[in-house]
Amino acid sequence: MYLLALDTSNQTMSVAVMHDQTLLAETTINHKKTHSEQLLPTIQNLLKQSDLTVDQIDRIIVAEGPGSYTGIRIAVTTGKTLAYTLNKELVGVSSLAALAAGVTDTEALIVPLMDARRQNVFAGVYQWVNGELINVVEDSHLPLTQLLEEVRVLRQPAVFVGADVEKFAEEIRATLGAKANLADPLRAYPRASRIALLGMHAKPVSVFDFVPTYLRVTEAERNWLKTHSDEGHEPYVEKV
Amino acid sequence: MSQPELILAFESSCDETSVAVIKNGDTILSNIIATQINSHKRFGGVVPEVASRHHVEQITEVIDLAMKEAKVTYEDLDAVAVTYGPGLIGSLLIGVTAAKTVAFAHNLPLLPINHIAGHIYAAQLVKPLVYPLLALVVSGGHTELVYMQSAGDFKIIGDTRDDAAGEAYDKIGRVLGINYPAGKEVDRLAHLGQDTFNFPRAMDDSEDLDFSFSGLKSAFINTVHHADQIHETLSREDLATSFQAAVVDVLTHKTLRALHDHPVSQLVVAGGVAANLGLKERLTKELANTDIDLIVPPLRLCGDNAAMIGAAAHVALAKKQFGSLDLSADPGLDFDHA
Numbered sequence: 001m002y003l004l005a006l007d008t009s010n011q012t013m014s015v016a017v018m019h020d021q022t023l024l025a026e027t028t029i030n031h032k033k034t035h036s037e038q039l040l041p042t043i044q045n046l047l048k049q050s051d052l053t054v055d056q057i058d059r060i061i062v063a064e065g066p067g068s069y070t071g072i073r074i075a076v077t078t079g080k081t082l083a084y085t086l087n088k089e090l091v092g093v094s095s096l097a098a099l100a101a102g103v104t105d106t107e108a109l110i111v112p113l114m115d116a117r118r119q120n121v122f123a124g125v126y127q128w129v130n131g132e133l134i135n136v137v138e139d140s141h142l143p144l145t146q147l148l149e150e151v152r153v154l155r156q157p158a159v160f161v162g163a164d165v166e167k168f169a170e171e172i173r174a175t176l177g178a179k180a181n182l183a184d185p186l187r188a189y190p191r192a193s194r195i196a197l198l199g200m201h202a203k204p205v206s207v208f209d210f211v212p213t214y215l216r217v218t219e220a221e222r223n224w225l226k227t228h229s230d231e232g233h234e235p236y237v238e239k240v
Numbered sequence: 241m242s243q244p245e246l247i248l249a250f251e252s253s254c255d256e257t258s259v260a261v262i263k264n265g266d267t268i269l270s271n272i273i274a275t276q277i278n279s280h281k282r283f284g285g286v287v288p289e290v291a292s293r294h295h296v297e298q299i300t301e302v303i304d305l306a307m308k309e310a311k312v313t314y315e316d317l318d319a320v321a322v323t324y325g326p327g328l329i330g331s332l333l334i335g336v337t338a339a340k341t342v343a344f345a346h347n348l349p350l351l352p353i354n355h356i357a358g359h360i361y362a363a364q365l366v367k368p369l370v371y372p373l374l375a376l377v378v379s380g381g382h383t384e385l386v387y388m389q390s391a392g393d394f395k396i397i398g399d400t401r402d403d404a405a406g407e408a409y410d411k412i413g414r415v416l417g418i419n420y421p422a423g424k425e426v427d428r429l430a431h432l433g434q435d436t437f438n439f440p441r442a443m444d445d446s447e448d449l450d451f452s453f454s455g456l457k458s459a460f461i462n463t464v465h466h467a468d469q470i471h472e473t474l475s476r477e478d479l480a481t482s483f484q485a486a487v488v489d490v491l492t493h494k495t496l497r498a499l500h501d502h503p504v505s506q507l508v509v510a511g512g513v514a515a516n517l518g519l520k521e522r523l524t525k526e527l528a529n530t531d532i533d534l535i536v537p538p539l540r541l542c543g544d545n546a547a548m549i550g551a552a553a554h555v556a557l558a559k560k561q562f563g564s565l566d567l568s569a570d571p572g573l574d575f576d577h578a
């Protein structure tokens with residue numbers, strides 16, 4: 001099975017072409033050019049380097065979020081349009097799981113996190129069990145203090161990974177002490193080949209229903225929901 | 241008979257997700273429009289992040305419906321066209337990304353289209369265009385007079401200095417307690433009252449063709465607030481009539497001056513506000529005894545839709561104005577100013 005994996009959830013963009021577990025070509029760019037400009041040319045190059053045409057791809061695996069709202073939408077839109085238009089399989093993988101999967105050879109808890117501003121983070125807790133990455137605490141948007149508390153009560157060593165862990169190092173150590181470690185900084189860059197492996201055996205999703213996992217409603221909706229109910233409304237989007 | 245030219249077109253610059261298949265630049269095979277109006281009504285205007293989220297939800301299904309309704313396959317297509325600006329960046333990016341992906345997957349040329357060019361070319365879906373022509377583009381985001389010497393050649397000769405006309409409607413609509421978008425209801429009320437308030441018209445006698453609606457908007461708001469303070473109730477119909485009369489006066493005055501400076505045989509009025517009956521009635525009356533042909537596309541083609549992008553793309557294809565896979569959205573995209 002030929003796989004194409006994409007991640008544009010944050011500043012780093014990663015794309016990989018695989019043949020089952022074999023990596024054929026991969027590009028990871030951490031440069032401030034927009035994902036919208038880089039993604040398709042990168043896919044095109046990697047396919048060429050792999051001696052493949054796009055219609056030979058069997059499955060497209062997309063990092064579905066959380067992350068930068070605009071960022072995730074680029075890979076999600078590209079992935080679902082490609083899968084739809086060429087009639088291929090589509091799979092979404094958590095962008096946090098993708099980060100966690102980069103930390104291998106450890107039995108410790110793995111805590112991927114992304115800064116969500118105002119002392120909040122997008123984070124989850126993962127662990128390798130018999131060679132499989134298990135989700136221990138579901139991905140969510142939560143205060144950093146709450147995350148650290150959830151990790152503390154698990155009473156196991158934990159490795160924190162992500163581009164933003166360095167700035168939270170003090171708080172992490174204050175709560176978890178010697179139980180906490182920060183992953184090697186190079187692990188903070190998601191690698192699409194990892195995402196491909198995570199999504200290789202997952203059940204494909206519907207291209208029509210596939211949307212980013214934002215883990216957060218928009219600010220406008222949050223404010224509106226304070227005084228309104230979201231039930232029994234007219235469809236928000238209508239074909240006219 | 242040669243094969244017809246078929247273009248798959250995408251539009252997602254604001255709060256409509258639309259995909260169309262257009263034959264030979266003038267015939268609609270499909271024009272699917274998913275509007276988010278019910279969503280943004282909650283907030284009294286378009287919220288960019290909410291709009292972007294709806295676009296991602298909708299885009300695949302809208303492409304699917306457009307292809308099925310047109311009964312075409314990807315092998316039948318000659319090009320993929322997409323609005324790449326002006327508009328909301330997050331919204332534009334969904335259409336641009338999807339269009340590039342389809343073009344890449346099926347090895348089709350990509351045609352980046354200016355949204356305003358699309359609004360003007362909606363007229364080509366009504367009747368053949370004759371150049372040079374003049375276009376008045378009025379919507380929630382734009383108020384522009386565009387002169388076209390030939391096909392695909394756009395020069396802005398008049399622009400708004402502050403609010404777009406449609407924006408002014410929404411702002412005064414709010415004061416009248418009318419839900420967003422207010423244009424249709426203000427237009428309806430305007431047909432029931434009298435122009436009693438005599439609001440200011442910003443149309444000085446200088447040579448320029450620019451518009452301004454902020455003075456009118458302020459005068460309107462001040463009038464209503466003043467009445468509130470002295471507990472006087474003003475007629476909503478008369479307020480709407482007076483406001484619309486002032487807007488229509490300014491738009492008509494500048495358009496007639498532009499027609500005088502730039503003789504043409506066709507005037508295209510396009511954009512969401514073109515659906516406004518008051519404007520259409522007035523321009524029809526003013527042009528009755530001239531040789532100028534007024535084209536106002538039907539309602540469905542005045543609002544944002546992908547058919548108009550496909551019509552504009554026909555010209556871009558003839559001129560080989562191709563884009564590459566690194567195309568991005570350009571939210572501030574503009575034509576040249578004359």
Ligand SMILES: [Zn+2]
Nearest residue numbers: 355379543544
């Ligand atoms: Zn528009």
